[in-house]
Amino acid sequence: MLRRIEFPDIQKKCNPPNWMCMPSMGDPLANAFKFPVFFFSRTTSYSFFPAMCPPNNNPPIFLAYSTSHFVVVQLKNPLLFPAPNVQIDWEVAADPEALEWKKKYSECFALTDTLKASAPKDKYKHY
Numbered sequence: 001m002l003r004r005i006e007f008p009d010i011q012k013k014c015n016p017p018n019w020m021c022m023p024s025m026g027d028p029l030a031n032a033f034k035f036p037v038f039f040f041s042r043t044t045s046y047s048f049f050p051a052m053c054p055p056n057n058n059p060p061i062f063l064a065y066s067t068s069h070f071v072v073v074q075l076k077n078p079l080l081f082p083a084p085n086v087q088i089d090w091e092v093a094a095d096p097e098a099l100e101w102k103k104k105y106s107e108c109f110a111l112t113d114t115l116k117a118s119a120p121k122d123k124y125k126h127y
Helices: 026-033 096-104 106-118
Strands: 037-040 046-048 061-066 069-072
Touching (some): 096 106
Antiparallel strands (some): 037 046
C-alpha cells in the first residue's frame, strides 16, 4: 500500500500502479482523516469508519467508482442516505469507543434495509 501512494515527482503523470484502489484504501482514508468513507460501485460498496477514534463531527466523504475513475459524490442529505455494509472485520478491529460510529449512522443502515425489503431481489445485490 505504501508503494501505491508513494509518488515522488508530482509534476509527472500518475501511472496505474499509483492509482487509488478501493476497497483497500477505505480504512487508511477513514483512519488518517478521522471521518467515515462511504464507497459505492457496481461491484461492491462499503462503509468505512475510523477504528481508533470515537465519532466526531467531521463530514463523511462519499466516493463512487464510475466506469474507470473515482468521483466524489455530494448527497442532498449527508445525514440520511442508504449506507452500504460496514467493511468486513471493522467491528473486530475497532476500539470500543469507535464502535459508536455504526450507531451514529444507524438510521442510514435502517434505510438501506427498508429499501432492500421493498426492491426486487436483483436490485440490491451490491449492498
